[in-house]
Amino acid sequence: MSNKIRWGVLGGGGDSLIGVLHRVAASMFDAYQLTGAVFNPDHETSKAFARQIGIPTDRIYSDHHEMIRLEMQLPEDERIQVVSVLTPNFLHFPMAKQLLENGFSVICEKPMTMTYAEALELEAIHQKSGAVFALTHTYTGYPMVRQMKQMIAQGVIGEIQKVDVQYYQGWINPIIHDPQLRKTTWRLDPEKSGISCCMGDIGVHGYQMLEFVTGLEVKSILADLNHLYEDNQMDIDGTVLLRFDGAAKGVLRASQIATAEENNFSVAVYGKSGSLKWEQENPNYLYLLTEDKPLQTLKPGHSYNDKMSLDGTKLPPGHPEGIFDAMGNIYKGVAKAVRNQPYEAGEFPGMRDGVRGMHFIEEAVASHANGNVWTDL
Incomplete structure (x- = not known):
């Protein structure tokens, strides 16, 4: 069985620059396996994009609610472990909130939420969850x-x-x-x-x-x-x-x-x-x-x-190394945290x-x- 981290994605389909950036970054150190996704609000468009990039469509979901519900029905050793939230800003909070509440680790695009009050609420949920949370301030990589x-x-x-x-x-x-x-x-x-x-x-x-x-x-x-x-x-x-x-x-x-x-x-x-x-x-x-x-x-x-x-x-x-490498370093730090391996403060925001x-x-x-x-x- 693969020892790669089972990885899911919300958003980032089609010609999205940010989607390409995250997929390349996740592949750099052979730590992640793209397992499931909601690439697009339209389910058929999501499945078409999955076929385009060469991944199975059986875990391409219609929305994040379905992804979480069906993934939670799977044995823990088959379930997605980490989900990247690559959607417009207004979806960051509800998606990250539901993911953390169900024990999924999260890699989230910034800004983290729409409001400071939402950020404080998400912080409290994260503290209870025991999951890893990373924010992709890419340049720190x-x-x-x-x-x-x-x-x-x-x-x-x-x-x-x-x-x-x-x-x-x-x-x-x-x-x-x-x-x-x-x-x-x-x-x-x-x-x-x-x-x-x-x-x-x-x-x-x-x-x-x-x-x-x-x-x-x-x-x-x-x-x-x-x-x-x-x-x-x-x-x-x-x-x-x-x-x-x-x-x-x-x-x-x-x-x-x-x-x-x-x-x-x-x-x-x-x-x-x-x-x-x-x-x-x-x-x-x-x-x-x-x-x-x-x-x-x-x-x-x-x-x-x-x-x-x-x-x-x-x-x-x-x-020369560039923005893909910087994002890859953030994904590398998250992988260490998910695997409970030692990592330095500052390896991921x-x-x-x-x-x-x-x-x-x-x-x-x-x-x-x-x-x-x-x-x-």
Whole structure:
């Protein structure tokens, strides 16, 4: 009998980019077997996609309720163990909730829920379930992001003074200026996306990243968001000032109307004795700056890197790794947790990241709505 983890998927069918990303990531370390799915709300479309990618259709279900009900009727050693939730935002909470209540481990796309209240409820359910929960803040899987985290923890750049996170995209720019087109994307529909578009979609990545690499927690924020048009309720651009404990401060800049930008995500952390910079579009380079030495460039796969960075490196030095590899590292960490194998804190984002992310989104919107005021987290 295969010792692979039996894996299910909700969403991610057809030409979904996110579906391909998850399927490739799950296949990387030979840890998962795609066992059952609901790829599409239409059952026949789901089965057709299953045949297209070469998996049996006997466990392609009509919806997640049927998946859970029928899987629970199977012997435990045949039942799906982990389910990935790859649907639009408004379905994350009800699906993850029902899965956790029935003992399934969950890998969930972000944002975790539609509201902070839902996030707290899901956290309580997770604590009772004994299951593994992972949130796919994919960028934490890059080896040089993990190296950055370890170097900061080791005091390489000294006490943190300033954090600067930027996430600039331009994808919504051709849509937002057309009154009809801006009604066609679910990300601008608060009933499907939640109260925020830009901060909920990409700003929360920056927020999670800065807490991940620094080990600090944001204590208060001041947000200035932009909607461009009165008939658009959702932010598509914004800047958030950040305060941590002590003297450290930061800024988070996110935009979906940064014309012609693709996926310009970067993080810089400035300490008393040095700084570290990383850019998603050039993910294999981590830059270390100090006042007494020339710029140093660290790359993945070398022995000078930390254990967690090396564990997430699949190829020899000089062979670029990218977003599929980063997601694969998250799936690898989840596999260790499901199998009760030792794993390092930080190998996959979890429930805490989701709860804090939803709190950040809601308070950023509130800070802007209340006149750009400081708001405690």
